Each structure stands twice: as structure tokens, then as C-alpha cells.
Amino acid sequence: MSKSMPVTERDMLVIKLGGSILYNLSPQFFESLAEMAKEYNAVIVHGGGPEITNMLNRLGIETTFINGQRKTTEQVFEVAEMILKGKVNSYLTNRLNQHGLNAVGLCGYDANLLKASLIDEESLGLVGEIEEVKDDFLAGMISAGYLPVIAPLALTEEGTKVNINADLAAASIAKATGAGKLLYVTDVPGILQEGKMIPEATTEEIHQLIESGVISGGMIPKVRSALSVLSPSIKEVMIVGGQQAIFQSGSIQGTTIIDKGAVAAT
Ligand SMILES: Nc1ncnc2c1ncn2[C@@H]1O[C@H](COP(=O)(O)OP(=O)(O)O)[C@@H](O)[C@H]1O
Numbered sequence: 001m002s003k004s005m006p007v008t009e010r011d012m013l014v015i016k017l018g019g020s021i022l023y024n025l026s027p028q029f030f031e032s033l034a035e036m037a038k039e040y041n042a043v044i045v046h047g048g049g050p051e052i053t054n055m056l057n058r059l060g061i062e063t064t065f066i067n068g069q070r071k072t073t074e075q076v077f078e079v080a081e082m083i084l085k086g087k088v089n090s091y092l093t094n095r096l097n098q099h100g101l102n103a104v105g106l107c108g109y110d111a112n113l114l115k116a117s118l119i120d121e122e123s124l125g126l127v128g129e130i131e132e133v134k135d136d137f138l139a140g141m142i143s144a145g146y147l148p149v150i151a152p153l154a155l156t157e158e159g160t161k162v163n164i165n166a167d168l169a170a171a172s173i174a175k176a177t178g179a180g181k182l183l184y185v186t187d188v189p190g191i192l193q194e195g196k197m198i199p200e201a202t203t204e205e206i207h208q209l210i211e212s213g214v215i216s217g218g219m220i221p222k223v224r225s226a227l228s229v230l231s232p233s234i235k236e237v238m239i240v241g242g243q244q245a246i247f248q249s250g251s252i253q254g255t256t257i258i259d260k261g262a263v264a265a266t
């Protein structure tokens with residue numbers, strides 16, 4: 001076990017755990033996360049989309065997606081809140097704490113952490129995009145030794161509760177907290193081409209991989225939000241796998257998406 005680096009000297013890291021992997025995260029993943037938490041100030045944002053769909057199906061409630069966003073009626077919101085805040089967030093917090101991570105479960109309403117605006121109520125219903133993150137609250141929790149674990153639910157200025165796509169929530173939180181890195185943890189070890197993991201891809205290469213159909217389905221919104229967040233401050237977004245150790249010999253394992261322009265500008 002390596003020694004911890006002082007909190008004030010660590011880089012900020014936002015980790016998004018996808019619904020595809022939440023219930024299949026391996027013990028090696030948690031152990032490597034605990035190692036990584038000694039070198040970075042981490043914040044976790046989680047999804048839970050498949051679990052929400054599952055419960056909606058069980059209840060006989062129709063669910064549709066428009067450009068990767070779930071159309072969220074009041075009835076759908078009720079289920080999304082129950083699954084994200086009630087089930088997934090508490091499951092994950094408990095598992096993280098079993099590995100000594102000092103996790104605290106939160107959603108965007110807690111301490112007014114995430115302020116959002118409705119994207120398009122007519123077509124999407126109660127779906128928001130994040131406008132403001134109370135980053136000083138997160139910084140306070142981290143410096144007190146806690147690992148914030150955030151469900152992607154937020155409040156509008158008027159106090160309406162909204163559902164947020166977790167990939168986009170993680171990107172907004174990474175921007176607001178000045179994170180140097182953003183990790184998307186999913187059910188594949190990285191971006192795959194002909195069955196092999198690509199260790200690094202530039203923004204141009206990502207566009208080509210989408211055009212050629214190598215990147216498809218759920219990977220598209222993930223790499224799109226990766227591209228939208230790359231900047232001189234967030235130089236790396238990584239796609240990593242939750243079935244394995246993601247931190248080995250001091251480096252993070254997976255596909256790194258880099259913006260050559262942003263790196264050169266610093
Ligand atoms: N080139 C690719 N490399 C890896 N995964 C890909 C690729 N293209 C499409 N995918 C799909 O993307 C999925 C991950 O996205 P998604 O299921 O939305 O994850 P999450 O729930 O973790 O956000 C993978 O399981 C895989 O089926």
C-alpha cells in the first residue's frame with residue numbers, strides 16, 4: 001500500500017460510473033480505486049440508466065430516449081429518483097465504504113449542489129443541463145477526508161427536480177471543479193477496434209472512429225461529452241473498464257482521449 005499524498009497537493013479527478021457496470025464492478029476495481037484516492041482528490045458521479053429502464057418496464061411505464069436523453073415525465077422522474085438516489089447511490093456508497101473509501105452519498109439537491117435548467121420541457125420533460133456546481137462544498141468534503149458520490153439529479157432555479165444524463169453531469173462537474181482528468185468507467189476496458197483496446201486517440205481520430213462505425217451505441221454520447229469537456233484545464237478524458245484494476249503501477253489503464261490543440265496551448 002502506497003502512502004497518501006497531502007490533499008492540497010493532489011490533482012482533482014472526476015470518475016463517472018456507468019449503469020452498464022455498476023453491479024459488476026470487480027474487487028480489483030475497488031482496490032485500485034482506493035489506491036488512486038490517495039493520489040487524487042476524487043469525486044464520483046454515477047449512472048443507473050439500465051436499472052431505471054428495468055423498473056419502468058416492471059411497472060409497465062413506457063420509456064423513450066431522444067438523442068441519448070430519457071424523456072422524463074413526472075411518473076418517469078419518480079422512478080428515476082427512486083432508483084438513482086434510493087437504490088444505486090446507496091448500493092455504491094456502501095460498497096465503496098466496504099473498501100475503506102469514506103464515501104458520502106449525495107444528489108444535486110443536497111446542499112443545493114447542482115443547479116440546472118430544463119433543456120426542452122415540451123420534448124424531454126423533466127430533463128436538465130447543469131448550470132452551476134457548488135464546488136466549494138465538494139472541496140470542503142474532500143479536504144475533510146470524504147469521497148462525494150453523486151446521483152445525477154438536480155434542482156432548477158424554481159426548485160423543480162430534474163433528471164440529468166450522467167455522462168453530461170460528470171463532464172459539468174469536472175469543468176466546475178477544475179479536474180485535470182475525467183474518467184468514464186464502463187463495461188469495456190476502453191475504446192475497442194477489432195477487439196483490441198486503443199490506448200490513445202485524438203479528437204480527430206475519435207471523429208473518424210464514429211464516422212467509420214467503429215464507435216457506436218452508448219459509446220457515442222460518452223465520447224461526445226469527452227470531446228466537449230477537453231480544454232487546456234481538462235487535458236485528458238479516459239474510457240476505462242470496471243471489470244479490472246484501473247490503476248496499476250501509478251498509471252490509469254484504458255483509452256485516453258486527448259485534444260492535441262488544448263495540450264499545445266498550455
Ligand atoms: N468502439 C467501441 N469500443 C467499446 N465499446 C463500444 C464501442 N462502440 C460501441 N460500444 C458500446 O458502448 C458500450 C458502453 O456504453 P454504455 O452501455 O452506454 O455504457 P455506460 O452505461 O457505462 O454509460 C459498450 O458496452 C459497447 O457495447
Ligand SMILES: CC(=O)N[C@@H](CCC(=O)OP(=O)(O)O)C(=O)O
Pocket residue numbers: 017018019020046047048049050052068069070080127128152163164165166167
Ligand atoms: C436524462 C437522462 O437520460 N438521465 C439518465 C440518468 C442515468 C444515466 O445517465 O445512467 P447511465 O450512465 O447508466 O446511462 C436516465 O434517466 O437514464
